[in-house]
Each structure stands twice: as C-alpha cells, then as structure tokens.
Amino acid sequence: MQPVIRIERLVKSFGHVRALDGLDLDVLPGEVHGFLGPNGAGKSTTIRILLGLLRADSGAVTVLASDPWRDVVSLHRRLAYVPGDVSLWPGLTGGEAIDLLGHLRGGLDETRRAHLVDRFELDPTKRGRQYSKGNKQKVAIVAALASDVELLILDEPTSGLDPLMEVIFQEEIAAEKARGRTILLSSHILSEAEALADRVSIIRDGRIVETGTLDALRHRTRTTIHAVLAQPPASLEALTCLQDARLEGDRLTASVEQDDLSTAMAELAGYSLTALTVAPPSLEDLFLRHYGEELRPALAGPDEPAASPPGSPGGRGPAEHRHRADSPGTDDGGAR
Amino acid sequence: MRSAVVGFRPLLEVSLKQDIRNTVPWIALISALSGSSVLAFGWIFPDAASRADLTATVAANPALSLIFGPARDLTTADGFNAWRAGALGAFFAGLMAIFIVVRNSRAPEDSGQSELIAAGVVGRQTRLAVPVAMAWQASLALGVVASGVTVLLGGAVADSITLAATFTASGVMFAGVAAIAAQLGSDARSASSIAVSVLGVAFVARGSIDASAAPAWTIWLTPLGWTQEVRPAAGNTWWPLLLCVALALVAVAAAAVLHEHRDFGLGIIPPRGGPARGGAVVTPWGLAIRLNKGSLIAWSVAFALLGTVFGFLATTIGSLFAENPDISRLIAAGGVTEAGLVFEFLVTILKLVGIIAAVYGVQMVLRIHAEEVDFRVEPLLAGALSRRRYLASNVVVALVAPAVAVLIAGTVIGVVATVRDPSVRLDEIVRQAAATVPAVWVHVALAVALVGAAPGKRRAASLAVVVSFGLIILGPIFNLWDWILGISPFWHVPNVTAASPDLSGLGWLGLVATALIAAGFAGFRRRDIGT
Numbered sequence: 001m002q003p004v005i006r007i008e009r010l011v012k013s014f015g016h017v018r019a020l021d022g023l024d025l026d027v028l029p030g031e032v033h034g035f036l037g038p039n040g041a042g043k044s045t046t047i048r049i050l051l052g053l054l055r056a057d058s059g060a061v062t063v064l065a066s067d068p069w070r071d072v073v074s075l076h077r078r079l080a081y082v083p084g085d086v087s088l089w090p091g092l093t094g095g096e097a098i099d100l101l102g103h104l105r106g107g108l109d110e111t112r113r114a115h116l117v118d119r120f121e122l123d124p125t126k127r128g129r130q131y132s133k134g135n136k137q138k139v140a141i142v143a144a145l146a147s148d149v150e151l152l153i154l155d156e157p158t159s160g161l162d163p164l165m166e167v168i169f170q171e172e173i174a175a176e177k178a179r180g181r182t183i184l185l186s187s188h189i190l191s192e193a194e195a196l197a198d199r200v201s202i203i204r205d206g207r208i209v210e211t212g213t214l215d216a217l218r219h220r221t222r223t224t225i226h227a228v229l230a231q232p233p234a235s236l237e238a239l240t241c242l243q244d245a246r247l248e249g250d251r252l253t254a255s256v257e258q259d260d261l262s263t264a265m266a267e268l269a270g271y272s273l274t275a276l277t278v279a280p281p282s283l284e285d286l287f288l289r290h291y292g293e294e295l296r297p298a299l300a301g302p303d304e305p306a307a308s309p310p311g312s313p314g315g316r317g318p319a320e321h322r323h324r325a326d327s328p329g330t331d332d333g334g335a336r
Numbered sequence: 337m338r339s340a341v342v343g344f345r346p347l348l349e350v351s352l353k354q355d356i357r358n359t360v361p362w363i364a365l366i367s368a369l370s371g372s373s374v375l376a377f378g379w380i381f382p383d384a385a386s387r388a389d390l391t392a393t394v395a396a397n398p399a400l401s402l403i404f405g406p407a408r409d410l411t412t413a414d415g416f417n418a419w420r421a422g423a424l425g426a427f428f429a430g431l432m433a434i435f436i437v438v439r440n441s442r443a444p445e446d447s448g449q450s451e452l453i454a455a456g457v458v459g460r461q462t463r464l465a466v467p468v469a470m471a472w473q474a475s476l477a478l479g480v481v482a483s484g485v486t487v488l489l490g491g492a493v494a495d496s497i498t499l500a501a502t503f504t505a506s507g508v509m510f511a512g513v514a515a516i517a518a519q520l521g522s523d524a525r526s527a528s529s530i531a532v533s534v535l536g537v538a539f540v541a542r543g544s545i546d547a548s549a550a551p552a553w554t555i556w557l558t559p560l561g562w563t564q565e566v567r568p569a570a571g572n573t574w575w576p577l578l579l580c581v582a583l584a585l586v587a588v589a590a591a592a593v594l595h596e597h598r599d600f601g602l603g604i605i606p607p608r609g610g611p612a613r614g615g616a617v618v619t620p621w622g623l624a625i626r627l628n629k630g631s632l633i634a635w636s637v638a639f640a641l642l643g644t645v646f647g648f649l650a651t652t653i654g655s656l657f658a659e660n661p662d663i664s665r666l667i668a669a670g671g672v673t674e675a676g677l678v679f680e681f682l683v684t685i686l687k688l689v690g691i692i693a694a695v696y697g698v699q700m701v702l703r704i705h706a707e708e709v710d711f712r713v714e715p716l717l718a719g720a721l722s723r724r725r726y727l728a729s730n731v732v733v734a735l736v737a738p739a740v741a742v743l744i745a746g747t748v749i750g751v752v753a754t755v756r757d758p759s760v761r762l763d764e765i766v767r768q769a770a771a772t773v774p775a776v777w778v779h780v781a782l783a784v785a786l787v788g789a790a791p792g793k794r795r796a797a798s799l800a801v802v803v804s805f806g807l808i809i810l811g812p813i814f815n816l817w818d819w820i821l822g823i824s825p826f827w828h829v830p831n832v833t834a835a836s837p838d839l840s841g842l843g844w845l846g847l848v849a850t851a852l853i854a855a856g857f858a859g860f861r862r863r864d865i866g867t
C-alpha cells in the first residue's frame with residue numbers, strides 16, 4: 001500500500017539548531033496517525049515541510065505522491081490543515097475566514113459547513129480580534145473539516161478547546177475517518193491520540209523513536225497490577241516475573257511484561273488473591289519511557305545511581321527509573 | 337490619584353530597557369539632521385556670494401517653504417540649520433513620540449501582553465502613564481543629544497539649544513495626541529493612523545500657511561506653527577514653548593479620562609459584527625483589497641485634501657514671484673516665464689506627492705511581511721494558492737493604490753488651480769502626475785524585492801524613501817552631482833511641458849522596477865515562510 005505521507009531521513013536546521021535530524025515517518029491511507037512529542041520536538045517543523053512552507057535541507061518527502069515543495073497548488077487542493085495556534089485577520093469575521101480558506105482549497109461542502117458551525121457553536125459574525133483562543137481554533141477546524149479533501153493535517157488542533165468541544169472534535173474526526181480520510185494528528189494530549197489514533201509515532205529531538213499501532217506499542221510496555229493477597233509471601237524472590245514489585249502488608253504493586261501475564265497470574269493465585277486491578281499500559285507510559293529520564297532528575301532521590309545513558313534505543317531503563325522515581329525512598333525489593 | 341499609577345517605576349524601567357533599541361535610531365537621525373546642516377553649511381556655502389545665491393534660490397521656490405518653513409536667515413550656519421532642520425525635526429520628533437506611545441500602550445494590548453501586566457499590582461492609569469513618560473523622556477533625550485551634537489559640530493550654543501527645544505516640544509505634544517488616539521482606535525494600527533493623521537494635518541497646515549500669503553496670525557492655528565514661532569537663531573523666543581507644554585498636559589489629561597472609561601482591548605468606538613459569509617473576500621485578490629480597505633479610503637481622502645491645498649498654493653505663488661526682485665528680473669530678461677516657474681513648482685510638488693505615495697506603497701508591501709510573521713500567510717499557503725499568486729495579489733494592490741493616489745492628488749491640484757487661474761492647464765498637470773508614478777513604483781518595487789528575497793533587510797525600503805526625499809528636495813540646493821541626484825528615482829521624472837520631454841528616464845525606471853519585482857518573486861518562491 002502506497003503511504004499517503006512518506007518521509008525519509010528528513011533533516012532541517014535553523015542556523016546552528018538541528019530541528020529535524022533524520023526523521024522517518026509513514027502515514028498509511030485511511031489511518032489516523034498520532035504524531036506525538038512535547039513542545040519543541042520538531043512536530044510543527046515537520047508539518048510545515050509537509051505543507052511546503054519550509055524547505056527540507058536533505059531527505060525525501062512525498063505527500064499524496066507529490067513533492068510538497070514543488071507541487072504546492074495541486075497538492076493543497078487535496079489536503080486541509082489546522083494550525084495549533086490560529087492567527088486570524090483581526091478585521092475579518094470568522095465566516096469570512098472560513099469561506100476564504102475553503103475557497104482557496106477549491107470550495108467548501110455547504111452542508112458540512114453549516115453542520116460544523118452549528119456543532120461547534122461558532123458565531124461566524126464576530127471579527128477575528130473578538131474571538132477567544134478556542135473560538136479561533138474552531139474557525140480553522142470548521143474550515144478544514146468542511147473541505148472535501150483526502151488528507152487532514154492537524155497540528156495540536158484542540159489546544160484551547162473546552163472539554164465539551166474536545167468531545168465533539170473527536171466525534172467529528174471519527175466521522176472523517178469513517179469517510180476514508182487520512183489524518184495526521186500531531187498532539188501532546190495523549191488521551192486524544194489514544195482515543196483516535198490507529199498508529200502513533202513518537203518524536204524526540206527531531207527523530208522518530210517509536211512507531212507502530214497502539215496495540216503493538218502496548219505490547220512492548222508492561223502492564224501495571226495492584227493486588228491484595230490474603231496470604232502474602234514472606235519475600236518477593238519467588239515471584240520471578242514481576243518487575244518493580246513492592247509489598248506493603250497484603251498489598252502488592254508491580255508491573256508485568258505482556259508475555260509474562262499468564263505466568264504472573266498463576267503465581268499470584270497461589271497467594272490467595274482477594275482483589276486485583278490490572279491497568280493496561282497507557283500511551284503515557286509509552287511516552288514517558290522515551291521522555292521519562294528528563295523527569296528523573298527532578299523527581300529522583302539524591303542517592304539515585306547513575307542511569308543507563310539517555311536515549312538508549314527502546315531501552316527499558318528510563319521506564320524503570322520512572323517507576324522508582326514514583327516512590328522515592330522505597331526499597332525496590334530487588335525483584336529482578 | 338497616587339494609587340492610579342502604582343507600579344509606574346518598575347514598569348517604566350522594564351519598558352525603557354526593551355524599547356531603547358527602537359528609539360535610539362530616531363534620536364540619532366534627528367540629531368544628525370541638525371548637526372549635519374551646521375557642518376555642511378561652511379563647506380557648501382563658503383562665501384557671501386554663495387549664501388546670497390542660496391537665499392535667492394530658496395525664496396524662488398515656495399515648495400521649499402512648504403516643507404521647511406520660512407527661511408529667516410540663510411547667511412549663518414545656525415540660521416540655515418534652523419530652516420533646514422526646524423520643521424522636519426519637529427515632524428520627526430512628533431512621529432517618534434507617536435510610535436513610542438502606541439507601541440507601548442495599544443500594541444501590547446492587542447498582543448495580550450498588557451493583560452499580564454494589568455493583572456499585576458498596577459494602577460489603572462499606569463499602563464498609559466508609562467508610555468507617555470517614555471515618549472517625554474525620549475523627547476528630552478532628543479533635545480539634549482541634538483543640541484549637544486550641533487554645538488560640538490560648530491553650532492552657536494543658544495541657537496542650537498533653542499532649536500533642539502522645539503524638537504522636544506513637538507515630541508511632548510504629539511505624545512499627548514497619541515495617548516488620546518490610543519484610546520480612540522480599536523487597535524494599534526488605527527491608533528497610529530489617527531495620531532499620524534493629526535500630525536500630518538498640523539504639518540501641511542503649517543506648510544501651506546508658510547508657502548502662501550496667508551495673514552501672519554494664522555500660523556498660530558497649528559501646533560507646529562508654535563514651535564516655528566520660537567524662531568531659533570532668529571530671536572530665540574522661548575515663550576511659545578509654554579503653549580506646547582499646556583497642550584501636552586491637556587491632551588494627556590483627556591487621554592487619562594478616556595482610558596478610565598474604556599474596556600481593555602477595545603476602543604471608544606464599539607466593535608460591530610460582520611458578514612457571516614465570505615462574499616468577495618474568498619479570493620486572494622478580494623482579501624488583499626479587503627485587508628487594505630481602511631487605508632485605501634483614508635489615503636485617497638488624504639491625497640484629495642493634499643491636492644486641494646497644493647492646488648490653492650499653485651495659484652498664489654504667482655504673486656510671490658512678482659514681489660521677488662530677483663525673479664522679476666529673470667522674467668523681464670525673458671529667460672523664464674511666470675507660467676514656466678509655476679509649472680516647475682508643480683513638478684516639485686508632484687514629486688513630493690510621489691514621495692508621500694511611496695511611503696504609502698512601501699507600507700503596504702511591508703504589511704505582507706507583517707502578515708507572514710503573524711502566521712496569517714501560513715493557512716493561505718496551506719490552501720491551493722501558489723506563493724506567486726499570493727504575492728502578486730498584494731503587490732498589484734501596492735502598485736495600483738499609490739499610483740491612483742498620485743493621480744487623485746494631481747487631478748485635484750489641476751481642478752483647483754484651473755478654477756482659480758484659467759491659464760493653468762488641467763491635462764498638463766495630470767500628465768505630469770502620471771509621469772511621476774513610475775518613480776513611486778521603483779520604491780514600491782524595492783520593498784517587494786526586500787520583503788520577497790531578504791525580509792531581514794526590509795527596513796532599507798523605508799530608508800530609501802527618506803534618502804530619495806533628501807536628494808530630491810535638498811540635493812539641488814547643495815549643488816550635488818547628477819550621478820548622486822540620480823540615485824533618487826524622482827530625479828528621472830521629466831517635465832512634460834518641456835519642448836521635447838525626455839521620456840527615456842521613465843523607461844529606465846520601468847525597467848528597474850520590473851527587475852526588482854522579479855527578484856522579489858524569485859526570492860519569495862525559494863525561501864522558508866514564517867521564519
């Protein structure tokens with residue numbers, strides 16, 4: 001299947017700062033692709049290159065089988081874009097801005113426009129300077145979603161939206177996906193990506209450090225379990241497949257590799273389980289695995305030993321650190 | 337009252353630190369204006385004969401008194417300085433003060449920065465008091481630096497200080513005007529427009545009173561007449577400066593009252609709703625016109641008014657020629673005719689109109705850059721809009737609008753002049769106005785080249801207009817070489833009433849403008865947007 005967006009070894013520098021450092025990204029037709037990373041990781045730079053606003057220093061970029069720098073006009077008829085920080089013309093009304101942006105893309109679907117203005121409760125007669133941040137965002141969202149395009153590029157589209165509008169946004173994105181549109185959703189709101197994305201890519205310092213379906217990524221992350229044991233073991237030594245295990249009275253907290261789950265359950269059953277909570281690995285865990293070590297110095301105790309080198313590829317180190325960091329001062333139990 | 341300006345000192349200190357970079361160039365420019373005339377006078381007009389020539393030339397050209405005011409004494413360096421730097425210096429000091437006040441009162445309110453300040457422990461009037469204090473401090477600093485520089489370069493102490501005091505007075509007054517404008521306008525742009533319009537009207541009023549045979553008392557009608565009546569190097573009468581201070585205090589008090597009654601982020605004029613649908617705005621052309629609509633109307637009206645004033649002037653200068661013995665002798669000798677001199681005056685006036693139109697056109701082009709850094713170009717270019725088409729729509733408006741403005745002014749000058757003096761021919765004046773347009777376009781095209789290819793150097797476009805103005809208005813007086821004068825595109829504008837007007841200059845101007853615009857388009861296509 002030909003990807004809708006294909007980026008290979010993309011490099012972009014601004015002066016001495018290397019914003020993108022060999023980034024690879026594939027977005028497949030019909031998928032919602034979560035593009036995750038904190039501020040400054042290079043998400044917006046990537047998107048501006050996809051839009052032909054910035055020129056790549058090196059690397060290959062194809063969007064809908066076209067060159068985003070060269071084929072600007074023909075390509076842009078087929079995509080729509082919502083920036084994270086919408087800047088509207090102070091003197092133009094929201095309605096005018098929607099029609100302008102839609103017209104430049106080759107026209108709007110009138111029914112969709114009316115539907116979206118209504119759903120997002122947008123007053124299109126107000127002028128740009130009168131809109132709040134969230135309402136500016138709505139203008140851009142309506143303009144993009146009311147266009148009949150194949151690809152939607154959304155750069156932190158819900159920043160500034162209230163929780164009610166965020167729900168509506170998610171519903172509308174789901175509807176777009178059902179129509180067969182491809183969506184690149186850049187975000188740092190993980191629950192949003194978790195709710196919408198088929199696949200996610202995590203960017204860090206201008207490179208993709210992890211990419212795959214949420215299930216596949218979850219597979220690589222441990223499940224957290226909380227259990228209450230009627231007959232707690234004297235020592236944790238016997239529970240070989242638990243990681244970061246901690247026993248406080250009859251309460252056990254630990255994490256388990258996906259593959260060890262059934263073994264772990266069998267082992268625990270031997271101690272008379274009276275309660276069990278299993279939390280599936282969240283995107284947050286995934287994310288923190290790559291960024292966790294940045295949090296570590298702030299949270300960790302002073303006696304923290306030197307960690308594995310930062311950025312060790314796919315390493316478990318940072319995740320462990322985080323688990324330890326969550327409870328500074330407690331004994332690890334030496335579960336390994 | 338005390339609590340109204342709580343936080344004044346810390347806010348002032350921070351603001352001064354941030355704004356000083358923007359203010360220093362103004363102080364340097366105006367001080368250089370004053371200092372350079374003292375320095376240059378001795379070199380260019382070394383003896384009594386050359387000074388007498390200068391006096392005669394200036395007296396024969398009412399366009400010069402329109403800009404510089406009356407030449408009271410051109411036989412000394414200080415008298416020359418008072419003439420050359422007085423009116424212009426006061427004008428620029430006023431501009432400086434306006435920009436300081438708007439930049440520090442209204443602009444941060446638009447960007448939301450003031451919201452952070454206003455939420456802190458600051459009094460209600462602090463956010464207005466600080467920018468006014470900044471503008472006053474800058475005006476004082478200007479006075480000190482300008483007089484110091486001028487004295488160092490050889491100016492007489494009393495004369496130089498008096499002249500610099502008029503700059504300070506103008507800055508102090510127009511800071512007050514800007515403080516009011518900042519309350520009236522609904523955003524920084526309209527606040528600046530209001531204040532600059534008031535300054536422009538004051539300047540043109542002073543100029544036309546000086547250039548015509550108006551009664552002496554009329555000069556007191558414009559605040560820029562007051563600074564002129566201080567008469568630096570020709571009596572040094574200080575008391576009119578008290579009028580300036582009084583006006584400034586009244587204006588600031590009025591602004592404070594308005595500020596008290598105004599909602600944050602809004603003007604006194606309440607915002608209205610607008611159309612729910614796009615209408616004509618949906619194309620890049622419609623957008624370019626719509627975004628510039630306000631300024632298109634305002635400038636067209638301004639040029640019509642300028643045309644009216646200049647049209648009246650053109651018909652009153654005949655009597656000035658009759659009173660001037662040197663010119664009467666020239667006319668009697670058959671070297672020139674009165675009609676020829678009047679038309680020569682019109683050629684200069686139309687060049688002046690052209691320079692104002694160039695300011696207008698360059699501003700429109702610079703706005704393309706402002707839209708880009710405000711991230712408003714990004715969503716447009718994310719649509720199916722090529723960079724070429726986007727730039728073209730804006731550039732065409734920036735070329736057509738000043739051209740129309742020059743033609744409006746030319747036509748109005750012609751109509752007013754022919755009504756009052758049937759010997760003046762309307763079609764000649766309109767044709768002369770049309771011949772001025774290509775020179776305006778070269779300035780606009782330079783701005784296009786810079787904004788398109790090298791946006792970091794875009795300020796050179798405004799500087800070029802200032803240089804062009806200096807060369808075309810002052811160059812001939814200083815007897816500069818043609819190759820220097822030729823740097824200004826306006827030098828190449830022919831007099832269309834000449835026996836066989838040389839139109840090749842216009843061809844060259846067209847060629848240069850085309851090349852510059854092409855460079856701008858080529859650069860705009862290749863560079864990163866929004867960085």
